[in-house]
Amino acid sequence: MTRKAAIIGGGVIGGGWAARFLLNGWNVTVFDPDPQAERKIGEVLANARAALPALSDVPMGAEGKLSFAATITEAVEGADYIQESVSERLDLKHRVFAQIQQSAGLGTPIGSSTSGFKPSELQEGAANPSVIFVAHPFNPVYLLPLAEVVPSARSDQKVIEAAKTILREIGMFPLHVRKEIDAHIADRFLEAVWREALWLVKDGVATTEEIDEAIRMGFGLRWGQMGLFETYRVAGGEAGMKHFMAQFGPCLTWPWTKLMDVPEFNDELVDLIAGQSDAQSGHHTIRELERIRDSNLIGFLRALKERNWGAGKVLLEHDARRRTEMLAPGSVDLSAPLEMAQMQVLPGWIDYNGHMTESRYLFAASETCDALLRLIGADMDYVKGGHSYYTAETHIMHLGEAKLGDRLTGTVQVLAADEKRLHLFTSILRDGVAVATVEQMCLHVDMAAGKTCPAAPEVLAKLMPIAEAHKALPKPAAAGRFTGQRS
Amino acid sequence: MTRKAAIIGGGVIGGGWAARFLLNGWNVTVFDPDPQAERKIGEVLANARAALPALSDVPMGAEGKLSFAATITEAVEGADYIQESVSERLDLKHRVFAQIQQSAGLGTPIGSSTSGFKPSELQEGAANPSVIFVAHPFNPVYLLPLAEVVPSARSDQKVIEAAKTILREIGMFPLHVRKEIDAHIADRFLEAVWREALWLVKDGVATTEEIDEAIRMGFGLRWGQMGLFETYRVAGGEAGMKHFMAQFGPCLTWPWTKLMDVPEFNDELVDLIAGQSDAQSGHHTIRELERIRDSNLIGFLRALKERNWGAGKVLLEHDARRRTEMLAPGSVDLSAPLEMAQMQVLPGWIDYNGHMTESRYLFAASETCDALLRLIGADMDYVKGGHSYYTAETHIMHLGEAKLGDRLTGTVQVLAADEKRLHLFTSILRDGVAVATVEQMCLHVDMAAGKTCPAAPEVLAKLMPIAEAHKALPKPAAAGRFTGQRS
Numbered sequence: 001m002t003r004k005a006a007i008i009g010g011g012v013i014g015g016g017w018a019a020r021f022l023l024n025g026w027n028v029t030v031f032d033p034d035p036q037a038e039r040k041i042g043e044v045l046a047n048a049r050a051a052l053p054a055l056s057d058v059p060m061g062a063e064g065k066l067s068f069a070a071t072i073t074e075a076v077e078g079a080d081y082i083q084e085s086v087s088e089r090l091d092l093k094h095r096v097f098a099q100i101q102q103s104a105g106l107g108t109p110i111g112s113s114t115s116g117f118k119p120s121e122l123q124e125g126a127a128n129p130s131v132i133f134v135a136h137p138f139n140p141v142y143l144l145p146l147a148e149v150v151p152s153a154r155s156d157q158k159v160i161e162a163a164k165t166i167l168r169e170i171g172m173f174p175l176h177v178r179k180e181i182d183a184h185i186a187d188r189f190l191e192a193v194w195r196e197a198l199w200l201v202k203d204g205v206a207t208t209e210e211i212d213e214a215i216r217m218g219f220g221l222r223w224g225q226m227g228l229f230e231t232y233r234v235a236g237g238e239a240g241m242k243h244f245m246a247q248f249g250p251c252l253t254w255p256w257t258k259l260m261d262v263p264e265f266n267d268e269l270v271d272l273i274a275g276q277s278d279a280q281s282g283h284h285t286i287r288e289l290e291r292i293r294d295s296n297l298i299g300f301l302r303a304l305k306e307r308n309w310g311a312g313k314v315l316l317e318h319d320a321r322r323r324t325e326m327l328a329p330g331s332v333d334l335s336a337p338l339e340m341a342q343m344q345v346l347p348g349w350i351d352y353n354g355h356m357t358e359s360r361y362l363f364a365a366s367e368t369c370d371a372l373l374r375l376i377g378a379d380m381d382y383v384k385g386g387h388s389y390y391t392a393e394t395h396i397m398h399l400g401e402a403k404l405g406d407r408l409t410g411t412v413q414v415l416a417a418d419e420k421r422l423h424l425f426t427s428i429l430r431d432g433v434a435v436a437t438v439e440q441m442c443l444h445v446d447m448a449a450g451k452t453c454p455a456a457p458e459v460l461a462k463l464m465p466i467a468e469a470h471k472a473l474p475k476p477a478a479a480g481r482f483t484g485q486r487s
Numbered sequence: 488m489t490r491k492a493a494i495i496g497g498g499v500i501g502g503g504w505a506a507r508f509l510l511n512g513w514n515v516t517v518f519d520p521d522p523q524a525e526r527k528i529g530e531v532l533a534n535a536r537a538a539l540p541a542l543s544d545v546p547m548g549a550e551g552k553l554s555f556a557a558t559i560t561e562a563v564e565g566a567d568y569i570q571e572s573v574s575e576r577l578d579l580k581h582r583v584f585a586q587i588q589q590s591a592g593l594g595t596p597i598g599s600s601t602s603g604f605k606p607s608e609l610q611e612g613a614a615n616p617s618v619i620f621v622a623h624p625f626n627p628v629y630l631l632p633l634a635e636v637v638p639s640a641r642s643d644q645k646v647i648e649a650a651k652t653i654l655r656e657i658g659m660f661p662l663h664v665r666k667e668i669d670a671h672i673a674d675r676f677l678e679a680v681w682r683e684a685l686w687l688v689k690d691g692v693a694t695t696e697e698i699d700e701a702i703r704m705g706f707g708l709r710w711g712q713m714g715l716f717e718t719y720r721v722a723g724g725e726a727g728m729k730h731f732m733a734q735f736g737p738c739l740t741w742p743w744t745k746l747m748d749v750p751e752f753n754d755e756l757v758d759l760i761a762g763q764s765d766a767q768s769g770h771h772t773i774r775e776l777e778r779i780r781d782s783n784l785i786g787f788l789r790a791l792k793e794r795n796w797g798a799g800k801v802l803l804e805h806d807a808r809r810r811t812e813m814l815a816p817g818s819v820d821l822s823a824p825l826e827m828a829q830m831q832v833l834p835g836w837i838d839y840n841g842h843m844t845e846s847r848y849l850f851a852a853s854e855t856c857d858a859l860l861r862l863i864g865a866d867m868d869y870v871k872g873g874h875s876y877y878t879a880e881t882h883i884m885h886l887g888e889a890k891l892g893d894r895l896t897g898t899v900q901v902l903a904a905d906e907k908r909l910h911l912f913t914s915i916l917r918d919g920v921a922v923a924t925v926e927q928m929c930l931h932v933d934m935a936a937g938k939t940c941p942a943a944p945e946v947l948a949k950l951m952p953i954a955e956a957h958k959a960l961p962k963p964a965a966a967g968r969f970t971g972q973r974s
Binding site: 012138139144145146148173175177179181185186188190193194195196197200203204206208209210211212213214215216217218219220221222224225226227228229230231233234235237241242245246270273274276277278280281286289290292293295296297299301302303304306307309310311314346352353357358359360362363366383390391392393394395396397398401439441447479481482483484485 | 681683693698703711718723757794847849879928966
């Protein structure tokens with residue numbers, strides 16, 4: 001049965017939560033008195049719809065239903081999870097929780113997106129404080145997995161565990177913060193760097209652009225995959241963490257930060273920073289920057305997913321969870337070619353003609369076929385076990401020109417299959433029209449022996465019903481063509 | 488003529504510098520009195536050899552020659568660039584600079600890897616202070632592009648510019664820090680976060696592992712591609728940077744960081760952190776962690792390269808620089824298929840089977856055909872004039888498995904050609920044996936009209952003699968095959 005999430009407060013953060021729940025199949029009801037709320041949520045949702053499928057190697061299930069409620073009472077009725085993302089004012093949050101708890105189920109988890117308040121502060125005066133906790137996400141909420149989950153001493157541990165399970169189900173990484181503290185964990189670091197950065201700009205040491213380069217050309221790349229301590233552990237070399245600390249510990253007494261103090265926050269500082277930021281990024285609109293950011297994050301996350309590391313591990317686990325749901329009997333539609341991949345044409349895929357470079361059409365087809373192979377269980381673990389499908393032969397028809405930013409869908413039809421052979425016909429579609437078709441003969445091989453051999457029974461058990469059903473599909477006209485054949 | 492870099496101090500940082508210079512074709516002489524120096528440099532170099540080619544889409548040129556010197560005098564003799572990476576003791580660095588300047592060329596740039604000292608401090612008492620400056624890199628030096636270049640008021644601007652050019656030539660991003668300050672820019676942020684993190688561990692709020700997750704599941708990913716200010720600009724939404732600052736400026740007065748003070752650095756704190764770090768990462772050796780880190784960084788950097796963004800832009804510019812240096816093909820022998828391309832299988836070309844990923848065979852063929860098109864004058868300028876050859880259809884035979892490091896040669900035979908059509912048969916060979924053949928039908932098009940049209944007379948004048956001569960070559964057996972055809 002489709003579950004329901006209530007999203008109270010629909011800005012960039014609330015919209016990100018709504019998108020995560022919706023794209024993971026939950027129904028979502030939003031309450032936000034802002035007359036612009038529907039438009040704003042729509043924009044976040046459009047970004048999320050463009051981004052989230054690019055992280056998935058499992059076809060996305062059906063979206064949930066989005067609705068807007070006129071009152072908090074209406075929004076939370078029947079909700080299985082409630083997330084509050086209103087402005088950072090404690091009195092306002094207290095009023096919102098009071099209204100929520102007038103009609104919400106007694107045990108329904110109520111997460112707050114607050115970055116500044118501790119759960120014990122949020123719970124003050126509540127009818128049922130034990131279900132209120134911090135679930136602090138990071139923008140863009142639909143892409144970054146982190147949610148800091150912070151309970152207080154008054155929290156119901158069962159509710160916290162239930163909430164963490166739900167967060168995992170929508171692809172997040174709930175980080176259980178065991179001891180409440182102002183700003184939780186991550187924002188304390190952000191604040192420390194922010195203060196230091198303001199000083200550097202104010203004192204004319206560096207511009208906003210130079211500071212950003214100092215981060216993204218160096219340690220930012222390190223932190224995206226290992227964080228602080230593991231990075232330093234490696235830097236310490238074989239001598240390890242103690243050695244690293246012995247080497248750098250004494251620096252603590254050096255005058256390296258200005259953080260004993262904070263810069264005065266005045267119009268002059270705001271103008272200085274805003275002016276530099278305009279000079280740095282003003283040639284892009286915010287919408288463009290959002291798309292660039294999301295595309296980069298997708299690239300990072302996919303790189304980590306390929307390596308089963310960090311945030312990529314979260315994505316693989318999420319895929320595995322959804323694949324299990326998908327392969328439930330009757331969940332694959334066998335009455336048409338299988339839609340196995342969604343891609344966007346990236347700048348690096350473009351050739352000097354301004355079109356997608358020709359090897360990328362085959363790349364797109366490979367992504368599609370790889371997804372089919374994973375679906376039938378011929379996945380990475382299967383390859384590690386010494387067996388794989390190798391492509392023996394390929395025929396490509398170039399039918400259109402994909403351009404930068406085009407969204408492509410890969411579908412695959414099984415033309416024929418037996419124990420050893422897998423004859424596939426892949427279409428790379430834009431708006432439902434093929435820009436290329438790729439016919440391939442794949443052979444199942446014993447990799448050590450370097451010879452073909454029958455696929456494992458459990459793979460054939462998944463493959464054969466698809467092949468059988470696909471016999472009923474019309475044979476594509478391009479199947480069996482040779483290069484240069486007159487049509 | 489091959490240039491020479493002198494590396495003074497051969498630890499992890501010095502070794503990283505040595506690797507960058509060597510793999511970019513420079514000769515390198517290292518001075519380090521540590522009897523283990525040669526082994527240590529060898530380990531860094533092995534990591535770099537496994538990593539750096541994975542970032543390149545241009546074949547890597549020949550490595551420079553590595554040698555070890557018994558004295559600083561010997562090391563710096565004839566050097567075009569000198570990099571100092573000895574321990575962080577100012578008296579030691581002063582002694583090293585004095586020795587260097589006894590025999591180095593007068594105008595030779597001397598960069599220091601110091602993270603703690605300002606250039607004016609380094610220059611104190613030097614014979615020629617104007618050539619000494621800070622060139623502060625980030626570990627792993629062979630992968631991360633950032634080098635903070637910090638001159639002082641006494642620096643020779645021409646030497647600084649020459650040094651920046653050299654750093655770009657070895658693939659780095661020199662960030663010119665205009666105002667000297669303790670710890671330059673990036674390490675001030677690292678230090679701020681490090682102090683805050685030590686407090687959180689000491690106070691039992693979070694473990695080293697939880698802190699790393701709080702970074703790498705969230706803002707670390709953001710910072711690897713946009714840094715701090717651009718990220719916040721996007722977070723501010725259409726209202727921009729001023730709005731963001733108005734919203735978050737007031738937080739500066741909140742007690743969010745402990746950085747007014749530093750934690751006491753004692754054995755207890757070291758043991759606490761080292762113990763947690765062991766629990767977090769102790770199941771990997773440092774060597775394993777280095778490989779994991781490098782693989783992740785390669786993934787991030789390639790993702791950015793595909794998008795021509797941030798550190799990826801640096802890589803694309805580095806490729807373009809090296810491609811220009813590569814020589815054009817020599818005289819044409821028409822009695823055999825034309826040998827048009829030489830390639831090496833790079834780590835990024837490998838799939839989960841451990842073999843070259845299938846779309847890279849077509850990529851190799853495209854490189855080969857593009858070289859033929861350049862040969863007949865259908866080059867980038869021709870495309871800018873509105874005409875190009877488009878591939879209409881492709882047939883690939885996979886005949887062998889190319890593996891990491893394999894040297895491949897691309898040959899092409901013109902099967903047929905007329906004014907509009909160009910029928911090509913490309914072979915991708917390893918040791919003279921084809922691992923794949925690719926048959927392609929290319930059509931000459933008027934790009935604006937989106938229609939075929941006759942090629943320019945000067946192109947046909949170069950193409951037709953080749954087509955005529957190739958009529959005498961045997962027709963390849965695979966030409967005209969369709970996919971799945973019984974042989």
